[in-house]
Amino acid sequence: MNALPPAKGQVIGHSVTRLEDGPLVRGQGRFAADVNFPRQIFMRVVRAQIAHGHLIAINTEAARALPGVIAVWTHADVASIPPIPFRATRLQGLEPYCQPILAAGRVRYAGEPVAVVFAENPYLAEDAADLVLAEIEELPVLLDARLPPAEFAPGTSTEPAIVRKQFGDVDAAFATAFDVVALDLSVGRHSGVPLECRGAIARYDAAHDVLELHGTAKKQHWNRDEIARLLGLRPHGVHLFEGHVGGGFGVRGELYPEDLLVCLAALRLGRPVKWIEDRREHMVATNHSREQHHSLRAAIDAQGRLLAIDAVFHHDQGAYVRTHGARVADLTAAMLPGPYRLHAYRVAGHFRLTNKTPAATYRAPGRFESTFVRERLMDAIAARIGVDPIELRRRNLLASADMPHARQLDALGTDVVLDSGDYAGLLDKSLARFGWDALQAELRARRAAGELVGAGIGFFVEKSGLGPSDGVRISVDRTGAVELVSGAASVGQGVETVLAQICAETLTVDYRAIRVVRGRTDRIEFGNGAHASRVTVMSGSATHLAALEIRAMALATAAPLLQAQPDELTLARGHVVRIAAPETDLMSLAEVAAHMGPGSPLMIGRTPGLTAERWFYSDHMTYPYGVHLAVVRIDRGTGEIRVERYLVANDIGRAVNPMLVEGQIAGGVAQGLGGALFEEFRYDEAGQPLSTTFADYLIPTLAEMPALDVLVAEDAPSPLNPLGVKGAGEGGINGVGAAIASAVDDALRKPGAITTLPILPRQVHAMLPR
Amino acid sequence: MTQHHSITLHLNGTAHAVSVEPRHTLVDVIREGCGATGTHTGCEHGVCGSCTVLLDGEPIRACLMFAIQADGRQIRTVEGLAHGTILHRLQQAFIDHHALQCGYCTPGFLMLAAGLLEADPNISDDALQDGLSANLCRCTGYVNILRAVRAVAAELRA
Numbered sequence: 001m002n003a004l005p006p007a008k009g010q011v012i013g014h015s016v017t018r019l020e021d022g023p024l025v026r027g028q029g030r031f032a033a034d035v036n037f038p039r040q041i042f043m044r045v046v047r048a049q050i051a052h053g054h055l056i057a058i059n060t061e062a063a064r065a066l067p068g069v070i071a072v073w074t075h076a077d078v079a080s081i082p083p084i085p086f087r088a089t090r091l092q093g094l095e096p097y098c099q100p101i102l103a104a105g106r107v108r109y110a111g112e113p114v115a116v117v118f119a120e121n122p123y124l125a126e127d128a129a130d131l132v133l134a135e136i137e138e139l140p141v142l143l144d145a146r147l148p149p150a151e152f153a154p155g156t157s158t159e160p161a162i163v164r165k166q167f168g169d170v171d172a173a174f175a176t177a178f179d180v181v182a183l184d185l186s187v188g189r190h191s192g193v194p195l196e197c198r199g200a201i202a203r204y205d206a207a208h209d210v211l212e213l214h215g216t217a218k219k220q221h222w223n224r225d226e227i228a229r230l231l232g233l234r235p236h237g238v239h240l241f242e243g244h245v246g247g248g249f250g251v252r253g254e255l256y257p258e259d260l261l262v263c264l265a266a267l268r269l270g271r272p273v274k275w276i277e278d279r280r281e282h283m284v285a286t287n288h289s290r291e292q293h294h295s296l297r298a299a300i301d302a303q304g305r306l307l308a309i310d311a312v313f314h315h316d317q318g319a320y321v322r323t324h325g326a327r328v329a330d331l332t333a334a335m336l337p338g339p340y341r342l343h344a345y346r347v348a349g350h351f352r353l354t355n356k357t358p359a360a361t362y363r364a365p366g367r368f369e370s371t372f373v374r375e376r377l378m379d380a381i382a383a384r385i386g387v388d389p390i391e392l393r394r395r396n397l398l399a400s401a402d403m404p405h406a407r408q409l410d411a412l413g414t415d416v417v418l419d420s421g422d423y424a425g426l427l428d429k430s431l432a433r434f435g436w437d438a439l440q441a442e443l444r445a446r447r448a449a450g451e452l453v454g455a456g457i458g459f460f461v462e463k464s465g466l467g468p469s470d471g472v473r474i475s476v477d478r479t480g481a482v483e484l485v486s487g488a489a490s491v492g493q494g495v496e497t498v499l500a501q502i503c504a505e506t507l508t509v510d511y512r513a514i515r516v517v518r519g520r521t522d523r524i525e526f527g528n529g530a531h532a533s534r535v536t537v538m539s540g541s542a543t544h545l546a547a548l549e550i551r552a553m554a555l556a557t558a559a560p561l562l563q564a565q566p567d568e569l570t571l572a573r574g575h576v577v578r579i580a581a582p583e584t585d586l587m588s589l590a591e592v593a594a595h596m597g598p599g600s601p602l603m604i605g606r607t608p609g610l611t612a613e614r615w616f617y618s619d620h621m622t623y624p625y626g627v628h629l630a631v632v633r634i635d636r637g638t639g640e641i642r643v644e645r646y647l648v649a650n651d652i653g654r655a656v657n658p659m660l661v662e663g664q665i666a667g668g669v670a671q672g673l674g675g676a677l678f679e680e681f682r683y684d685e686a687g688q689p690l691s692t693t694f695a696d697y698l699i700p701t702l703a704e705m706p707a708l709d710v711l712v713a714e715d716a717p718s719p720l721n722p723l724g725v726k727g728a729g730e731g732g733i734n735g736v737g738a739a740i741a742s743a744v745d746d747a748l749r750k751p752g753a754i755t756t757l758p759i760l761p762r763q764v765h766a767m768l769p770r
Numbered sequence: 771m772t773q774h775h776s777i778t779l780h781l782n783g784t785a786h787a788v789s790v791e792p793r794h795t796l797v798d799v800i801r802e803g804c805g806a807t808g809t810h811t812g813c814e815h816g817v818c819g820s821c822t823v824l825l826d827g828e829p830i831r832a833c834l835m836f837a838i839q840a841d842g843r844q845i846r847t848v849e850g851l852a853h854g855t856i857l858h859r860l861q862q863a864f865i866d867h868h869a870l871q872c873g874y875c876t877p878g879f880l881m882l883a884a885g886l887l888e889a890d891p892n893i894s895d896d897a898l899q900d901g902l903s904a905n906l907c908r909c910t911g912y913v914n915i916l917r918a919v920r921a922v923a924a925e926l927r928a
Contacts, residue, residue, distance in 0.1 A: 017865050024873030025861040027808015027848035031874060034807040123793065195812045195820055195874045195908045246810070246874030247908050279813040492872025492909055659868045666911035667871060694817035694906070702912040703903040732911075 002548050003722045004505070006654070006714075011504045011511050012723075015659030018497040019512060020490075023244075030243035032199025032215030037272035040201070041070055043262055044125035045275070046115035046132045047284065048107035051143075051355040051687025053136035055105055058115055062131040068120040069128045070269060073261075075102040075114075081264065082230050084255055086325040087222065090413055091161045097152065097353065099320035101257040106153075107136055108319035109355050110689055111284025113257050118265055118273065141687040145316035145352040146293050158353040160321060163329045167408035168344025170299075173308030177299035181380050186756040187369045187737065189291035189316065190679040192362045192671075193699065194491075196246020197282040202262040203272035211238045213263055216519065217245040218253025218489050219529040224521045226255055227263055238263075242519025248491025249671070250361035250531070251287040254323045258285075283692045288681055289362030291316035292332065294373045299344075304385045304392050308344035309377070311336060315351050318358040326351045327412065328359070331366025331463075334411030338374045338461045339423045339625055340396040345409070355687045361531075363671060364462065364730040368737055371460045372757060375738035378459075383751035389742070390431065393459055397423040404719075411621070412466060412532075418623045420716040421651065427459070430627040430649040433711055439631065443746075452634035452768070453644075454749075456742025458735030461625045464727025465537030465720070467618035470528050472542040474503060474550050475611040478597055480574065480590030482507060482514045484546075487527015488539040489519040493729060494660045495535050499543050501656055502723070506547035507589065509574040533624075533727025536656060541616035541721040549612035554592045557602065557610075561595065562586055622718040624726040626650035628735035630706070632743040639765025641677055641744060643704070649711035650731035654724045661728045662710045668732020669708060674700050675733075676740040677758050777841035781806060782850030790837045797821040799837035800847060808848040808877045812906065819905030822878035822885075823847050829885035829904075848877035851884065859922050860884055867918035871909035878905050883919045891926040898923060 004012070023029055046058075060072040083098035103114045114134045119125035142150050142158060149159040174180060199215035211233060216223065220240040228235040245252060258275050265273040277285065296311035315329040329349040337345055362368075382392035398405055400422045407416035431437075439455055446453045473485045484503050488495055496516035504511035517523050518530075528538065555566040558576040562569070569576050575585035576592065589610070594600070598608040631645040648665050655661045678698040682690040691697040717724030741754040744764065753767055774789045781804050788803040795814075800823065801807050812820030814833045821832040824846040851858035860880050863869070870876040879902070886893055886901040893901075898919060907915060 015868075018868065020873070021865040021870060024870055024876055025848075025857065025864050025880065026852055027806070027877050029808070029873055031807075031810065033801070033811070123791070193908065194872070195818060195906060196810070196872070197812075244874075245872060247872045249908070279815065279818075492874075494871065663868050663871060663910060663914060666913040667909045668911070670911035671908070693815055694813050695815070699906050699908065701903040701906060702899060702916060705912050708911065708913055 002545060004544060006717060006724060009505045011501045012656050015657055016501065016511060018494050019500055019516065020494060020496050031196055031246050032201065033276045035201045035214045035243060037201065037203050040272035040274050041118050041120060041269065042122040042125045043265060043273055043275040044117045044129040045113045045258060045281065046117065046129045046134065047281065048103060048110055048112040048114050048134065048136065050107060050136045050138055051110045052141045053107055053138040055103055055107055055114060056135040056137055059133040060115060063117055063128040066128045066131065068124045070118040072132065073102065073116050075100065075104045078102050078264065081260060084257060084323065085226055086321055086323050089325040091326050094160050094321045094325055096156050097160045097321040099257060099322065099358065101260045109357050110687055111357055112319065116261050118269060141355040143354055143356065143683055143687055145314040145350065145354055149352060152353060159350060160353065161326050161351045163326055163333050163349035163351060164347065165333045165409050166346045168308065170308045170310050170344040170346040173344045174299045174310065177307055178302040179300050179384060180297055181300060181377065181384050182297040183377055183380055184755060185294045185373050185376055187290050187292050187372055188680040188756065188758050189288050190675045190681060191287060191289040192249025192251040193697065194247025194249055194252055197277035197279060198252060198256065198258065198286060199276045200259050200262045201272065201274045202266035204266045209237050211263060211267065212241060213259065214241045214243065216240040216242050216253060217491055218248055218531055220489060220519050220521050221487060221527040221529065223255050227260065230260060231263060239522040242489055245491045249363045250289065250365060252491060253489065254287065254360060279694065280692050283697060284357050284689050287322060287360040288318055288357045289328065289359050289365065290369060290675065291359065292369050296373060296377060298377055298381060300381055303395055304381050304387055306340055306342050306396055309337065309342060311347040313349050315349055316356065316359065317351055317353050318356040319353060320358045322358045322360045324360040328361055328365045331411055332370045334409050334416055335367050335461065335463065336370040336374055337407060338371060339398055339459050341398050356683060363668065364734040367460065367462060367730065367734045368672065368675060371458055371735050372737040372741065375458045376741060379742050379745065380752050389457060393427065394424060399424065411463065414620055417620055418461065419620065419718050419720050421623065421625050422715050423625060425715060426625065426649055426651055426713055427627055429713065430629060430647060430711060433709065434629045434647045452636060452747045453631065454743045454746025455629065455631050456739045456746055458628040458738030458742060460628065460731065460735040461623055462533065462727065462731050462734055463621045463623055464533035465618060465622040466532040466534045467538065469615050469617045470538035470542050471524065471526060471613055471615040472539060472546045473524060473611065473613035474546045475609065476550060476589050476593045478590055478594040480588055480593065482509055483517065484514055484543060485517040485523045486539050487524050488535045489530035491530055493664060494657065495530060498536055498656050498660065499539060502540050502543045503547045506544065506551055507574065508571045533729040536725050537622060537721055537727055538616055538618065540656065540723055540725060542614055544722050545614035545616055546612050549614055550610060553610060553612060554589060557592050557596055558587050616721065618720060620720055622720045622726045624650060624652045624731055626731045626735065628739035630739040630743040632740065632747050634747045634764055636768060639761035639768065641759060641764060643673060643706040643740065646706040647709045647711065648732055649713060650728065651713035651716050652728045653717040653726040654714050655712050656725065658712055661712050664728050665710045665732035666708055668730065669736060670700050670705060672733040672736025673704060675757060676737045680758050775838055777838055779804060779837065779840055780844045782846055792836060792838055794837045795833055796835040796837045796840050797832035800832060800845065806847050806849050810874055810877060812875065819882060820875050820878040822881045822905060824881055824885050827885065827888065829882045848880055851880060859925065863918040863922045867914045867921065869910060869914040869918035875905060875907045879907065879915055887923060887926060893923060
């Protein structure tokens, strides 16, 4: 499939600086709040102050009477709009649980939109929103997904689905096991929390009959199609635009009630409508994630080898099913076995609703959670049979010879087939790089001197490159300028640079001269956006294929003009050259493009232009993997955990830009430390959210960052795409909870002490030896 | 509440005569009144530092100050760092060291770092790390932000 040679290229494999950075360091970015249109008005959402109750009445009179207020809507005004849908899933029966764009008769979480106000300026819109009074008759709240399901609505319970997966004979394995290890574990509720809150700016252009939505991210084409369907418009008359996006992490760019509301208002009110979420809203309105409670048992043999895992977990989805459906529960169930050989597995994931902000994906969804659970289990097995945790893992890791390894499980509707990997090899490299053996001696000496220090490990398998397809169109104009139009999106990770590097490699042009267009439905008909570590795999492969086609077209066009055969020619320095005399530029890509223009005699009867669109298809994901190693010190006085050193080793097949890969990993580690030690959306017993500011929801700062080492490995290229790449977006966060828990156990000298994330100082303090 | 006051903000050396309500925050008026949208709001409660600007040379949170309090004072924002096409050395270091991903926190970090280095060109590494811990970034893990600012600090010391 036109595979790129594994060696470092002219541009691919180099840590070049980013195309994106110029405007961003100059303050010339175009984030959602920077988008303005003449005559725009401002939307403010009135949110439920109560977690669960019947909506008796909403008094909007005082708000309407305020000068400068244009309209106030409640559910009655938007009742014709269907609820927010979810993307395709094999699970049936989720429809009754979707969220209406404004609460319909019942509020189910504090923060749920109950009304919207439109006003001439944002301060006024807030004033008016404060005057809207929602009368709510309180109902009992359900705040723990482990409790028996309650009634969601007549005829439906708060358990929309149970995700079940199984292979092998689990019961037989347990019946004959040498021993059984059982654990109860929990992961707290936290989420992506990007620095830019959400925003949506809609305007209707009657002259062209186009509804535009700006401030979008991640998933423009699906969102466009759904907005059109929900509002009864033709998709060709709806366009989504992505400017700069201040972080995505799973939560940004999903279709939320506010996106529909601004679109509807722009159509009805005849003026551009701008909505910018504030931070307090963000903490209760934008997707939460993670919260799960696991009970699992492992059947083992006398050497600690896994025979079977039997797992039950409760996934706290919050108040509604959102666009991801039950995807996080599905991924948790599918990815829990990780890198280990496993003969039998059974999992039941109870996907349950509670009276909290709805949940969905956050970077490494289902993997941060399941890696924590699985690696806790491996540590527990090691402690049970009395072997070193590293040795225990070695005994269980799948071998290179096992690859590709079909898991007999499906995830996101595709079979899980681990495509390539040398797990034990990377473990060895990581331990050597970290100086693991010397570290053990050093930790013993420090403990002898009275310090509470320990080291821990988390081994992870990621998934990436979700299909089914992505396309890229490359055009070279008669000045030689190259434009690459992609159905991908950018949430700040460096998509433009990476796609330009891949394109430049084949076209032999300066990557900095390539314009990359992404996140726009008006420039390309289809696209699958940026999520699930898919862009470099999918759009990167499509870029490679399209660039190869441009090259072939250029050589075929130039050949007769140069009185040569195409196979005697190649590209160098953006010029057609003879392979036999590569130092002599014969014809520039600009000249070739001019010969291929609509007025060129060469093109009569043909479609003009040095333009090629190519699609890459994939029906299987590709699976990166890696190791996290941590050293922690516990403060005896306070129970505070300091992470002193950290290593992430991550095999991603091929690093198109190592600097960007390392950046992704470092950022993931910081977020992972947040989830492991600091971040949690807490609620009181009435369902009131307690984490609504950055003073309550603690994001790591520079002061919390350990000395970090990143080992980017390219030992196991993916056989599934022409670049050999695997996604690099999520390996940095995946194993942090697992590694930190393992290290804290070690520092406490209490195997299995840590059963919940985040690990808070007061809990650790209570475990300290007196 | 809605009574307007005429004030002058001196933004990057240019005087902007703006009419503000007393409750209008400095960051809102810099962005909407002066049109300088490089300064961002991330939390509007003074924690994240995305809105950091230099007020009379000092890094401050522009979300925690009313515009009217800045009447007549000198404000510097990210738009004032470069000289034409020549980037400020911090801007160039941020590019060279991959100190930004989404770029949303970047203007705040640049102004924070500029303020720290201008106040003390010989700033110790501990003080530098302490100072940079004032702002939040959600993408980079801070590793490369620290690397970039350290590189500039080393140039200044040299």
